[in-house]
Amino acid sequence: MATCGxxxxxxxxxxxxxxxxxxxxxxxxxxGGSYIVLYIGANYAGWNVPLDPVVIGLCLSIVSYIVVSLLxxxxxxxxxxxxxxxxxxxxxxxxxxxxxxxxxxAESMNFVNTNINVMPEGExxxxxxxxxxxxxxxxxxxxxxxxxxxxxxxxSWAWLSGYDVLYKINLVDMLGNVRLARGIGDVGVMIYCExxxxxxxxxxKNIAVAIDDLHxxxxxx
Numbered sequence: 001m002a003t004c005g006x007x008x009x010x011x012x013x014x015x016x017x018x019x020x021x022x023x024x025x026x027x028x029x030x031x032g033g034s035y036i037v038l039y040i041g042a043n044y045a046g047w048n049v050p051l052d053p054v055v056i057g058l059c060l061s062i063v064s065y066i067v068v069s070l071l072x073x074x075x076x077x078x079x080x081x082x083x084x085x086x087x088x089x090x091x092x093x094x095x096x097x098x099x100x101x102x103x104x105x106a107e108s109m110n111f112v113n114t115n116i117n118v119m120p121e122g123e124x125x126x127x128x129x130x131x132x133x134x135x136x137x138x139x140x141x142x143x144x145x146x147x148x149x150x151x152x153x154x155x156s157w158a159w160l161s162g163y164d165v166l167y168k169i170n171l172v173d174m175l176g177n178v179r180l181a182r183g184i185g186d187v188g189v190m191i192y193c194e195x196x197x198x199x200x201x202x203x204x205k206n207i208a209v210a211i212d213d214l215h216x217x218x219x220x221x
Contacts, residue, residue: 001039004057005032008065016069017084023069031061078158081169088172095155095169102156102170104208112208118200124175125200128192129207133214138189144182151180151217168210176203178210189214 008031009024035057041047049056080087096102104112112129119126138144148166151157159166160174168178176195191210195203 001032001035004035008061012065019069020075022072023065026068027061027065030064031057034060082160082174085172091169100155104205105212108208108211112204124194126194132188138182154213170206178206
């Protein structure tokens with residue numbers, strides 16, 4: 001059942017840019033469901049099933065994933081950034097061409113150098129910074145989403161799967177990109193990234209740029 005239901009949506013998500021949620025759900029339901037029905041029929045109801053239920057379920061899963069995905073809207077670009085480097089590279093190229101500022105202020109750079117937590121983790125380093133956003137009120141989901149929508153207008157930010165964590169897309173390496181998460185009291189955010197060890201200094205600069213972006217979104221810059 002797992003093979004018929006899960007394999008096609010997972011592989012499709014990793015390798016086919018046109019695959020989407022409706023296609024994945026249909027493949028899951030038809031593939032896994034057909035296997036259950038055929039297995040029960042063959043083993044308990046005396047059905048004459050010409051092929052192994054796994055083969056039939058897997059074929060239905062593949063066909064339904066492709067057909068339904070092509071008949072329904074394509075995924076948004078931001079849904080592809082974490083899986084396909086070409087989409088991330090184009091996203092970066094587009095926002096840089098639009099004139100979005102990519103230079104950190106001296107004040108933000110000094111703040112990062114003074115307060116950043118640096119935690120080596122093998123070939124990567126976790127950079128983490130708690131930041132209280134002066135003038136912000138994140139005490140409700142509505143106020144947080146309102147702020148996030150303002151930040152998204154910058155063009156270099158994107159949410160990949162929801163509003164809880166926002167990415168500043170500077171790199172095709174998603175782990176190396178700066179992320180912003182709500183959750184430090186009513187006004188604070190957590191800013192963090194996991195760059196390769198040789199890219200730590202560049203990542204600090206990206207965090208400083210992110211702080212500048214936060215103030216611009218609030219109108220306090």
